[in-house]
Amino acid sequence: MLVNNLQRYSVVLLLLVAVACGKNDQPAMQGPPPVSVVAQKVIHANASYYDEYPAIVRALNEVELRAQVNGYITGIHFTEGQRVKKGERLYSIDQQQYQAAYQQALANLQTQEANLLKAEKDVERYRELDKRDAIAKQQVDYAEATYSAAQKQVEAAKAAVNSVQTNVRYSTIVAPFDGTIGISNVRLGAAVSAGQTLLNTISSDNPIAVDVTVDQREIFRFTQLQKNATSSSDSTFRLAFGADVYLASGKISVIDRAVDPQTGSIRIRLTFPNPDHSLRSGMSGTLRVQTHTQNSVVIPFEAVTEQLGEFFVYVTVEDDKKVSQRKVLLGKQIGKNIIVREGLKEGETIVVKGVQNLREGSAIALAQPEAAK
The missing domain is CATH 1.10.287.470 (Helix hairpin bin)
Incomplete structure (x- = not known):
């Protein structure tokens, strides 16, 4: 019986030794294979783009025409929506009692x-x-x-x-300046009250104003643009309505006297030529301000990843064998590229294709653009 037990133990021991030897013969476990990516060096470049600001078209001169005497409208002497000249007769109010x-x-x-x-x-x-x-x-x-x-x-x-003569004069309403008159609010025979009844509105439209509101941090920039304006043909300021861009260029007319303490913003008024009267007071558009930068870091936008509202790129390390994630502060997007304001230096190498397969410390294998996954 003892001999049989020893034989069983010997067989089990031999099997364990064989299994252990078999494990030692197997190759060691390896990490994931390198990710195939395309990378490029960061360089400085000149960039030109447009900053955009919501804009409202305004008349440089606009007046509400109101009756200054009581009476009935006895004459309307203009065509609605047409241009009128300064001093041109517009409305007549019954003059009998004033005469x-x-x-x-x-x-x-x-x-x-x-x-x-x-x-x-x-x-x-x-x-x-x-x-x-x-x-x-x-x-x-x-x-x-x-x-x-x-x-x-x-x-x-x-x-x-003199007082009665003034009333007689006020019974005829004339245009205070050259401009465009709107649709009349009263018709022949309508009763009007002094200082209350709004008859119409007249506004100048060539040149015409465009108002924008900018952050107070941009005051210095716009002040310099106002000083450096060379001519009306300067294309620094353009006005756009959706995909349509107004052909004429504008220039800064006035920078408001003070910053709004509630919003920290300031209003800036520009003027645009409007010879064909295609710009109308009250229109909403976009002011495009051309900006030129020198020695800016410009990278492909596809190199950027977003996480919880922050933006990152992958920078190659260890002789381009691995990557490290780097937070960046972005600027203006220009087509398929974007300006990086902070976070990258010239000469560093970043991954531009294959970033979706990377994480911090991932091993990489540089490939040609057509070979990248």
């Missing part, structure tokens, strides 16, 4: 002037008599007072004439 009041005021003025003439002759005669002590002093004083009162009454009558 009647004007004639009455003129008649009263003539009466007061006649009274003044009589008072003047009386006071001159009494003054001569007073020199010879031929009249009571009291009568002279009365004549002087009557003459002074007559002078005041003439002045009051003249003021009344």
Whole structure:
């Protein structure tokens, strides 16, 4: 029995030794194979692109036409939506009551002037008599007072004439400047009230203004652009409406006096020529500001990965055998490329194709562009 047990133990031991020897003969486990990627060196390059800002088209000069006297509209003397000249008659308001009041005021003025003439002759005669002590002093004083009162009454009558004459003038509304008039808010026969009824709006449209709001950090940049403007043909400022770009270029007219403390922004006004009147006040568009940069880091956008709102690229390390993930701060995208503001230096090598298969420390094998996965 003892011999049989020893034989069994010997067989088991031999099997264990054989298994152990078999394991030692197998090759050691290896890591994942290198990822095939395309890489390129980071270089500095000049870049030209447009920064874009929401813009609103404004009239440089715009006035609401309101009635300044009460009455009824008796005439409309323009075609809606057309250009009008300064001083051109636009609306007429019933003048009958104002003409009647004007004639009455003129008649009263003539009466007061006649009274003044009589008072003047009386006071001159009494003054001569007073020199010879031929009249009571009291009568002279009365004549002087009557003459002074007559002078005041003439002045009051003249003021009344001017006031009524102003009402007569206000009953005809004329264009305050050259511009385009809109659609009338009133029709013939409509009753209007002084200072309340809006008749129409007139605005200038050549040149025309474009307003944008920019962050206060850009004040210095726009101030320099305003100083360095050379001519109206400078293409630094262009106006776009979707895919359509306005042909004429603009220039900075005014930078507002102060920053809005609530938003930290400032308003800037530009002017654009508008000879064909295709730009209309109230239009919304995009102001495109051309920017030229020198020695900027520009890389293919496909080299960038995003994680939780942050952006990274893979930089090659260990003689291009592995990669390390690097956080970068991006600038403006230009077509298929993008400017890197921070995070990369000239001469470093980054992966531009195959980044979707990489992670921190991944081994890589550099390949030609057509061979990259």
